[in-house]
Amino acid sequence: MANGNQHPIRILHVVGGMNRGGIETWLMHVLRHIDRDRFQMDFLVHTDKPCAYDDEIRALGSRIIPCLQPSKPWLYARNFQRILHEYGLYDIVHSHVHHFSGYILLLANQAGVSIRIAHSHLDSSSLEAKAIWKRSLYLAVMKRWINLYATTGLACSRKATSLFGLPWEKDPRWQLLYCGIDLKAFQTVLDPMSVRAEFGIPEDAFVIGHVGRFEQQKNHHFLLEIITEVVKRESNIRLLLVGDGSLHPDIEQKVLQMGLTDYVIFAGSRHDVPRLMRGAMNVFLFPSLFEGLGLVLIEAQAAGLPCILSDVIPEEVDVIKPLMHRLSISQPASIWAEVILKSKNNQLKITPTETLKLVDESVLNIQASTKKLENIYLLESSKLVNK
Template sequence: MTLSNQRPLRILQVVGGMNRGGIETWLINVLRHIDRDRFQIDFLVHTTQPCAYDNEIRALGSRIIPCLHSNQPWLYARNFKQILRDYGPYDVVHAQLYLFSGLVLYLAHQEKVCTRIAHMHPLTDLHEKRFLRAIYQKIMTRLLSKYATHIIAPSKSSLKAFQAICNCSGKHNEILYNGIELSQFDREVDKRAVRQKFNLPVDQPIVIYVARFTAHKNHAQILRIADRMSKNGVNVYFVMVGSHGELLNTLKEKVAERNDMAMMVGVEDISELLKTADLFFLPSLEEGFGVVAIEAAAAGLPVVATDLPTIREACSPSHHPFMFPPNNDELACKNILSILENQELRKQLSADARKWANNFSIFSSIKQLAHLYENCTQ
């Protein structure tokens, strides 16, 4: 397909909603920095509720287009096709919805969109393994196998995991690491002033975690780790930062009862919070890549994380010895304390982390994405 030089490529990103999260933050950074004279990006979402990035998306000249009834395929199909007719034509439909992307790309094929990209973020299906879910997975992977023209993933491990459940042969398969805006983490901050601003202790080591408040992010382990340290008389303060999730209110109640922990919701810029902490703890039980580990590294934080293959890809090799099996509280505690109690080790890991983060610039990510878009529409 040859496009006129008189207009930009038109891309429809399909995502649940543009609240703060790994995928969504990567997408807004792409929109901020991509050449918008060459690429016009709109966002199809599954909600009419305002989301954190909506206003900025509109200010940057893109549209937020609600497509409702994702739990009723026949209504969703009608709405989706009508959106493509009303707002299109689109050169690319880029779906960020894991298995549901199968239906999205089937509908895009019916509306004659030539380039249909499935961006497979999770390592595994997060839904409970039940009979109907197995049928759903089978249907959606068949649709993806037939109607996706490109399969991309944010890590080698997540791509390999998806290839194990879906026949991706004959398609363009590519790894596209989530890039971050490194300049946010270059500035110096007054740690004491930042801690006072957020009502955090100025004289205690701070261990921080940034994630949605949802089950697989495993905030429960932070609570257990804090209990263990408190019983042993270890003076460490924990901070959990996020924007949304089904466990938000439950965690709020639990944290409110403690004096060794804080919970922050809706922080617009996490860079200064990261830069005022001493260590990043990542207890997640499922990640497609673990871009928060890259953000923590850019802030110069040592990272102690669950030893998942996807998170291992996101962490500097010097940090691998400090990873731990899922939910291994004893080893997680030991690794956290071994870093906090050794200033020279902490400095070395901090330097390694900053150097490692330079491999994941948003500009490298955008360059690869732009090349993909332009090549697949020629």
């Protein structure tokens, strides 16, 4: 068994693909900050297409290993076993693919991997409640396998522990690991006017920002309803949408239909989110239907932005309470619009320097997050050595 005094502990992270998203961005933060002499992180992905972080991952000495056909269990199992045979047995398999982690950890157990981690980055309880019977059966089996084959379960918030069942606190395997952000990008000097000029945003425009994948969870349709209400009350505004995803064409079409073309800017997937938050945005809007934690909200707070968010988002993300305003998604778009415009006229009693300091001192910075993860890996490895 690997330990810090011999060869590095070898960890295989299982993700869909290393494109920009909350889970993937956090994993990149971890890869940059973890002691790479003691921990060798590789990434098993469910795609053979190039992803945004692939080049940097390889530059940092880690591998991208495609394992295809997750929708065909027997074929996927053969691919998985072949990979473990080809690359050598890993000390740890750390799975980030939510319910499907049950199958991953079953396969890892069959292959003889001693440490098997299921990591929940999402509170999917509302989706589970609406699932049809076939889906419900699949979810029940996966959760059963997670319970059987996970040696450790990590969740990014108390709500995200829904993957492990209740009462999760009574099982010592299940624990919280808050994802953290790297604050370096929030400490650089920048010129807001040049950031705005890049997108053709007027200097005096009030900019509402949103960062998130174009998927149902992020509630873009409601977001556009809110902007329609804002425009009725204030015309000198812009909505800056950062991200990409399967619903992108649908949302672009909706913007056209709603007559919002002059107000909505599609920035695409970006590597410089902190720069856009600090240089272009005045307020951050996040009406998600559900979240595991909401990593971009931590970034928005680090940038000193007032945040208007749905009340289903875990409260652990509220580092700077004066910046956070929670609303129910059952409230009409007009109420959301009024709260947004109220933030426009409110003078914040806290400076960006102070907000950055508070985030840095919280458990939601990358140093604290990475250190805790290292300790979990070391503790689980030491248990096996001492057996």
